[in-house]
Amino acid sequence: MVFVIAKEVKRNLFLLEIKPVSSKQPMKCMPCPPDGGVWPCISLREELIWGAPKREMLTSWSQSIPIGGPPLGTAPLICVALAPEVGDHESLAFGGFSLFQMVEDLAVFILGLDLALVREALGKAGKIGISVYCGGQGGDQGTRALVSNLYGATIANKTNTRYTMNSPEGARALELLKDLEKKGYIDAGLSIAAADELQLFAQQQIASTICWGTSNALNYATDAFTQVSVPFPSNDSVPSLEYLVNGFCVFDNKDAGRAEAAKKLIQFICDDPEWGKVNVVKTGAFPVRSSFGDLYPGNPEYALLASWTKYYGGYYNTMPGFAAMRTEWWNMLQYVFTGDKTVAKALADYDVNSTPSSNNS
Amino acid sequence: MHSAINKHGVSHAIQRQIDRVSYLFLLPMVLFFLSFVIIPMAMGIFTSFFDYTMGGFHFNGLDNYIELFKDPKFLRSFSNTFIIVVVSVPAVTIFSLWVGSLIYDKSAWVTSAFRGIFYLPVVTGTVPVVVVWKWIFDKYAGVLNYVLVNLGVIEKNIAWLGERSTAIWCILAILFTTSIGQPIVLYISALANIDSSVLEAAKVDGASGLRTFWQIKWPSIMPTTLYVVVITTINSFQCFALIQLLTSGGPVYSTSTIMYYLYVNAFSLYRYGYANAMGVLLALVIGAFSILQFASIKSGVDY
Numbered sequence: 001m002v003f004v005i006a007k008e009v010k011r012n013l014f015l016l017e018i019k020p021v022s023s024k025q026p027m028k029c030m031p032c033p034p035d036g037g038v039w040p041c042i043s044l045r046e047e048l049i050w051g052a053p054k055r056e057m058l059t060s061w062s063q064s065i066p067i068g069g070p071p072l073g074t075a076p077l078i079c080v081a082l083a084p085e086v087g088d089h090e091s092l093a094f095g096g097f098s099l100f101q102m103v104e105d106l107a108v109f110i111l112g113l114d115l116a117l118v119r120e121a122l123g124k125a126g127k128i129g130i131s132v133y134c135g136g137q138g139g140d141q142g143t144r145a146l147v148s149n150l151y152g153a154t155i156a157n158k159t160n161t162r163y164t165m166n167s168p169e170g171a172r173a174l175e176l177l178k179d180l181e182k183k184g185y186i187d188a189g190l191s192i193a194a195a196d197e198l199q200l201f202a203q204q205q206i207a208s209t210i211c212w213g214t215s216n217a218l219n220y221a222t223d224a225f226t227q228v229s230v231p232f233p234s235n236d237s238v239p240s241l242e243y244l245v246n247g248f249c250v251f252d253n254k255d256a257g258r259a260e261a262a263k264k265l266i267q268f269i270c271d272d273p274e275w276g277k278v279n280v281v282k283t284g285a286f287p288v289r290s291s292f293g294d295l296y297p298g299n300p301e302y303a304l305l306a307s308w309t310k311y312y313g314g315y316y317n318t319m320p321g322f323a324a325m326r327t328e329w330w331n332m333l334q335y336v337f338t339g340d341k342t343v344a345k346a347l348a349d350y351d352v353n354s355t356p357s358s359n360n361s
Numbered sequence: 362m363h364s365a366i367n368k369h370g371v372s373h374a375i376q377r378q379i380d381r382v383s384y385l386f387l388l389p390m391v392l393f394f395l396s397f398v399i400i401p402m403a404m405g406i407f408t409s410f411f412d413y414t415m416g417g418f419h420f421n422g423l424d425n426y427i428e429l430f431k432d433p434k435f436l437r438s439f440s441n442t443f444i445i446v447v448v449s450v451p452a453v454t455i456f457s458l459w460v461g462s463l464i465y466d467k468s469a470w471v472t473s474a475f476r477g478i479f480y481l482p483v484v485t486g487t488v489p490v491v492v493v494w495k496w497i498f499d500k501y502a503g504v505l506n507y508v509l510v511n512l513g514v515i516e517k518n519i520a521w522l523g524e525r526s527t528a529i530w531c532i533l534a535i536l537f538t539t540s541i542g543q544p545i546v547l548y549i550s551a552l553a554n555i556d557s558s559v560l561e562a563a564k565v566d567g568a569s570g571l572r573t574f575w576q577i578k579w580p581s582i583m584p585t586t587l588y589v590v591v592i593t594t595i596n597s598f599q600c601f602a603l604i605q606l607l608t609s610g611g612p613v614y615s616t617s618t619i620m621y622y623l624y625v626n627a628f629s630l631y632r633y634g635y636a637n638a639m640g641v642l643l644a645l646v647i648g649a650f651s652i653l654q655f656a657s658i659k660s661g662v663d664y
Contacts, residue, residue, distance in 0.1 A: 128501065135611060136609035137629070190611065191499075191520045191608070191611075203502070323629055323630050326629070327625060327629050330611075
């Protein structure tokens, strides 16, 4: 467990101070890559001699942490904590989050897992680590991904016939979040939804967001800080990511000719060798077919994100009762954080109310 | 030749022509009213007896109405709505009357300035007003927290819209600011229209200011008060936009109102029949309140 402060003493030169929990290590100076590009994080991490994070996660993260990029005085604060090998209760929460914000001219890398240090560092900077927003329905997939990933809970069963968060894994994750919120390590966003959280992130009030996507990356593109994407934390270091199938539908308006015409248009948009690719790129998405190849050549961020498609989890958006489940979800989080219901009771009620029935679609 | 003449001295033939033209002028509005008010109302009442969802339409009698009284979220929303009405109606009425009394006899410039200030939130529109309030109440960077923390009133930032104890009061505060504009303007007009000779006579007779108010002004502005009370009651019962834009009914349904819960059922859960049952019940409650207000306030009102 280490706590690393990196101060950019001059352009492309960082002074790293390593602070293990128990003792203070001597200062280290590490030059950035001469091309000003991406720091080879693996070697950085080896240098820092820390635990034994999952190699697979390290590899993916190593591609996404630009260290040498920002000019002097604008280096971002980055907090990256790894999913722990052992299931340490508190250390798990920040595993996998990237927290990066400006703190004057200080770039702080928190590579360890000690939440007290994370909290202290962020608190000094007047920042909030993460907010588990639950003030509304918007962006609820982010909080579901957070809760489900922590201890391997699932949103729905494999046959997509029942919502399954009411499980020991789900309860454990919610207990953890509730506990962390109580201790002040995370924020319960009872009055905000995802759009507000993203705004706060863009305003650098919140150090990380759990509702990030390629469209957000474009909308909130800024020189003020560096965007770093990391998978959701999980105790097994294998994230299960939510995704959205951007598809088309054809209305059955009792006119076969029109339906055929609509299908032809859709086929063109999707299958045309030229315009099919343009369509995917314009939406900032990834193709469902491999034949389109790499649509974002020379873009390491998109290459990294494309590599995460292997982590896609189940798709439950078309399940019966989806609308009811969504309404119940953020209200369930509110019950947990306000303490109006115990985790067990909140989950049980969520389970009953979101169970598909004739009453909900 | 005898030509039929009516009491207004117009021949029946011409009167019929006048009537026809009058009805033709009314026709567009009648069609609009029928299409967008009467028919939807009838459809709402009709479908409230059906299990009407996106995928089905089955008659279920009074089941929707029975479910309403067993649904804790609806009952919570009902009680929240009731609190909003009970707090906001007297507050808006009394404050508007107080402001109106203070400024109605000032110079035209002063009266207009105050009218403009208080009416501004009404003409600004709900969404921009709510956005500004949302910034004010913001937990992280809101000006209210900033001021209170710096004054030492509170130690750390409060999620005004995220705490059960404060959220409904924030809603009431915003509702108050957006509701007082029209009543103040009405009260200023009503007070200015009181016959000055009556007031002068009271003054000559030695009546105190308080007595003049209660025995002359108050009865004179009773029709305005009735209007303000009824309209504020209806608006308070139908409080929706503030909730939708600020709290989504939360936290834990502490700010959910009937209108908001109706919206959730209709447009998030697609339970149109159940939502319509709520609408019918709300209309009945508003109707009952209005009748009660007419009955209790109308006495002594001379139109």
